Amino acid sequence: MTSHKTTVQTMKPATAAKKLGVYLEATPAEFQEGVVSRNELNALQTDPPEWLTTLRRNGPHPRPVVAAKLGVSIAGLARGGMTDPLTTDQIEALKTESPDWLVRERATQADVRKEAARIKEKNAERSSSSSSS
Incomplete structure (x- = not known):
């Protein structure tokens, strides 16, 4: 119904x-x-x-948008001390300045994406091998 x-x-x-x-x-x-x-x-x-x-x-942009534009997680923004909304110009300035926290958080985010892709691939292999049995 x-x-x-x-x-x-x-x-x-x-x-x-x-x-x-x-x-x-x-x-x-x-x-x-x-x-x-x-x-x-x-x-x-x-x-x-x-x-x-x-x-x-x-902008000003909310944290999820700021995080996406910077290529980091929302938690990474917080670790970097970025708790306020930012304008597009402020985001571009941060990208240009490339502070240590931003470099570190981008590297962390890249590692997270690689690991997620590895797990997805592993699960796909496991799924295809179990369905062919």
Whole structure:
């Protein structure tokens, strides 16, 4: 038995901001104070207004976006003392400066990715050999 969606699904602004990849405190007041329906979120994603385009381009960016742009984990940002949202210019400056913590965290992240790929490959081999038996 499937349930029909009779009510409009809504989400808190923080959830919508997270799905849009933007820092909530930098969004317009009307976005922060309201609720966002699933249809409104889809509309924002497919045809972003100027404020959203500008925010995505220039920031300030939330930690997950900062971490991705720097090529480190969110925990790596914290270890590096980076707890505040950063603008695109600040992120680019960090990349240029390449402080020791950033070099170290990028190396750590590269090791994590290599290990994840190794495990995935090992599991794929195990899966293919068990299915051919």
